[in-house]
Amino acid sequence: MDERRGLLRRVADFAAPSANPSAVVYGAVTMAAVLAAESGSGDTYLHIFGSALIVLWLYWVAHAYATVVGRHLSTDEPFTPRTFFAAFAHDLGLLRGGAIPLAALAVAWATGASRQTAIDVALYTVVASLVAFELVHGIVWRQTPGVLAQNVGIGVVLGLSVLALHLLLH
Numbered sequence: 001m002d003e004r005r006g007l008l009r010r011v012a013d014f015a016a017p018s019a020n021p022s023a024v025v026y027g028a029v030t031m032a033a034v035l036a037a038e039s040g041s042g043d044t045y046l047h048i049f050g051s052a053l054i055v056l057w058l059y060w061v062a063h064a065y066a067t068v069v070g071r072h073l074s075t076d077e078p079f080t081p082r083t084f085f086a087a088f089a090h091d092l093g094l095l096r097g098g099a100i101p102l103a104a105l106a107v108a109w110a111t112g113a114s115r116q117t118a119i120d121v122a123l124y125t126v127v128a129s130l131v132a133f134e135l136v137h138g139i140v141w142r143q144t145p146g147v148l149a150q151n152v153g154i155g156v157v158l159g160l161s162v163l164a165l166h167l168l169l170h
Helices: 002-015 021-038 045-075 081-090 092-110 115-140 145-169
Strands: none
Touching: 021 045, 021 092, 021 115, 021 145, 045 081, 045 092, 045 115, 045 145, 092 115, 115 145
C-alpha cells in the first residue's frame, strides 16, 4: 500500500507542485471560465487558443506583479527584477493548471471533434481534475473518510460552478 501511496504522491506533486498547488487550481478554473465564455462565440479553434493563451499569460503576469507590488507596499521590500522573476517562478502552476483544459481542447481538435464538443471536453476535463486533485490529495495525506468526502465535495461544487457558467453563457 505504501508503494501505491508513494506513486500517488509523485502524481500529486507533478499535477500540483507542493510549492504552490493553489496556482494549478487557479489556472485550470481561469481557463475553464475563458473557454465557457468562448463556447457560444462561433470563433475558430485558432482564435479560441489565441485568446485563451493571452488570458493565461495576462493572468500569470498580473498575479506575479500583484504579489511583488503587494509585498513592496506592505513591507517596503524593493521591487527588483529578482523579486519579480521569483514571483513568476512561484506562480508557474498557473500555466500548468491552464494547460489542463488547453491540452484537452487540442486533443479533441486533433481527433476531429467539433469546436463545441472540444470545448465541452476541455470543461469536463477541468471538472474531473478538480475532483481528482482533492481525491488524490486526500488519499496521499490519509484523510478520514468524512474529510475526504467534504474536500471532494468542494471540488465537485467548484466543477459544477464551471459548468453552470458554461450553461449560462452558452
